[in-house]
Amino acid sequence: MQPEKVRTRKKRLQIQQGVISVVCLALIVFVFVWLINTAVTGKKNGLMPVFGNTFTEKKKAEDKPEPLKPTTSSRADESSSLADSSSEDGDTSSQSVKPYEGAAMKDDFSDACFIGDSRTVGLEMNADKAKADFYASQGLSIDKAGTELVAELDDGSLGTIADGVAQRQYGRIFIMFGINELGWPYPENFVDKYVELINTIKELQPNADIYIESVLPVSPQAAQNNEIFTNENIDAFNAYVKQAADKTGTIYLDVNSYFKDETGNLPDDAAADGIHFVREYCLEWIDLLAYLAPQTANG
Amino acid sequence: MDIKKLLILLTLSAVAVCSFAACSGKDSEGGTDSADAANVQADASLSAAELADKLFSDIEYVDSLGEISPEMIEKLYGITSDKYSSAKVYVGGASTAEEIACFDAADETAAGEILSACQARIDSQIKAVEDYNPDELAKLNDPVLVTRGNSVYMCLSNDNDKAKEIIG
Numbered sequence: 001m002q003p004e005k006v007r008t009r010k011k012r013l014q015i016q017q018g019v020i021s022v023v024c025l026a027l028i029v030f031v032f033v034w035l036i037n038t039a040v041t042g043k044k045n046g047l048m049p050v051f052g053n054t055f056t057e058k059k060k061a062e063d064k065p066e067p068l069k070p071t072t073s074s075r076a077d078e079s080s081s082l083a084d085s086s087s088e089d090g091d092t093s094s095q096s097v098k099p100y101e102g103a104a105m106k107d108d109f110s111d112a113c114f115i116g117d118s119r120t121v122g123l124e125m126n127a128d129k130a131k132a133d134f135y136a137s138q139g140l141s142i143d144k145a146g147t148e149l150v151a152e153l154d155d156g157s158l159g160t161i162a163d164g165v166a167q168r169q170y171g172r173i174f175i176m177f178g179i180n181e182l183g184w185p186y187p188e189n190f191v192d193k194y195v196e197l198i199n200t201i202k203e204l205q206p207n208a209d210i211y212i213e214s215v216l217p218v219s220p221q222a223a224q225n226n227e228i229f230t231n232e233n234i235d236a237f238n239a240y241v242k243q244a245a246d247k248t249g250t251i252y253l254d255v256n257s258y259f260k261d262e263t264g265n266l267p268d269d270a271a272a273d274g275i276h277f278v279r280e281y282c283l284e285w286i287d288l289l290a291y292l293a294p295q296t297a298n299g
Numbered sequence: 300m301d302i303k304k305l306l307i308l309l310t311l312s313a314v315a316v317c318s319f320a321a322c323s324g325k326d327s328e329g330g331t332d333s334a335d336a337a338n339v340q341a342d343a344s345l346s347a348a349e350l351a352d353k354l355f356s357d358i359e360y361v362d363s364l365g366e367i368s369p370e371m372i373e374k375l376y377g378i379t380s381d382k383y384s385s386a387k388v389y390v391g392g393a394s395t396a397e398e399i400a401c402f403d404a405a406d407e408t409a410a411g412e413i414l415s416a417c418q419a420r421i422d423s424q425i426k427a428v429e430d431y432n433p434d435e436l437a438k439l440n441d442p443v444l445v446t447r448g449n450s451v452y453m454c455l456s457n458d459n460d461k462a463k464e465i466i467g
Contacts, residue, residue, distance in 0.1 A: 118431065122393035130370035138393065139431030272362040276394035279365030 100291030111171030126282035178215035194244035222274030351387035351401035362391030
């Protein structure tokens with residue numbers, strides 16, 4: 001009986017050991033398969049280690065071409081060439097790497113100021129250019145741009161755009177108005193007011209390159225809120241924006257065409273309300289500005 | 300016996316690898332599993348940045364919010380990075396007033412300054428939208444702005460109940 005008992009116990013022990021061994025082997029196989037799977041797909045699923053700040057910036061394009069350099073002396077030609085190049089890019093913009101992608105990574109815009117309406121406010125919040133000055137306000141239109149107190153001045157008080165601009169000398173000044181003026185019955189008034197503002201800024205900033213940005217496109221959603229917000233209206237209105245640039249000898253930047261998809265609209269995911277760019281598109285916008293209007297000796 | 304020892308060693312290694320993976324695999328997408336769901340109420344161990352992530356992932360926003368850098372926090376809020384040990388701010392694209400700002404202040408004085416800065420941010424947003432986009436006034440006039448110890452949490456959304464539940 002005794003040896004038989006011992007044999008039974010040994011047999012049980014062997015079975016137990018066998019079960020444990022199988023479980024261990026299964027676990028080992030699982031871990032190694034999991035490790036291989038993680039190595040292959042980990043980056044895509046966000047499983048790779050993250051170093052440093054969690055704040056993300058757009059990836060720099062490896063093959064960034066030499067930026068275009070518009071000049072005031074040949075602004076008309078330059079603006080048309082910019083428009084041409086944008087049209088060429090526009091055909092494949094949604095599929096291929098954009099030539100301006102990552103251009104803003106090496107440009108802190110510390111020599112720049114931005115003037116405009118709520119779209120420029122969105123750019124301020126999302127373009128990550130803390131060293132640039134922004135004199136912009138939601139709902140601001142060109143008829144109030146000379147009087148409204150939208151600029152936070154160095155002494156903490158509020159002033160007009162001109163007060164803000166007068167605080168220091170800039171290398172580049174970017175201005176965009178027009179989306180709030182689309183419904184104006186007499187767009188010529190817009191041109192007159194715009195010319196007035198630009199000339200005021202030119203007097204304050206004789207050495208700065210002043211860029212007049214075309215009105216950015218909208219997605220079809222914008223027209224649902226107000227039927228005036230169509231790209232047909234914007235395209236027509238941009239002719240008046242260009243007039244203002246031409247009359248003042250400043251540089252017209254056709255940023256509009258860079259953001260249109262194959263249907264001629266701003267993509268639906270570019271703006272929650274069809275008008276104001278989300279962060280991803282603000283980053284693309286600032287890339288485009290860095291590419292089209294790079295920092296010069298003026299800065 | 301040797302094989303058994305080897306197996307035990309390998310098993311222990313596998314368990315260790317799994318443990319490391321579990322520790323480092325913080326979900327940056329903010330997805331929730333059943334364990335997360337059970338912890339909707341924030342516990343005190345969550346840092347301000349983690350709480351901001353939770354407010355970001357667990358609440359539905361109209362706009363597409365994005366995290367901003369410490370430099371931009373200083374620019375928009377006037378809060379320098381020496382005032383906090385942990386912070387995260389999410390902003391939208393100016394189509395709404397939706398915003399998240401969470402700070403673990405360096406000390407009590409800094410917490411007071413951060414609270415004032417958040418209130419100033421709300422006031423300036425009220426001014427900005429009152430004529431242009433008055434629909435946004437509802438969330439600005441009834442903001443979730445909470446202090447807990449030296450932490451300050453602000454959440455401007457359409458779901459104050461959820462925000463309060465997360466902040467706890």
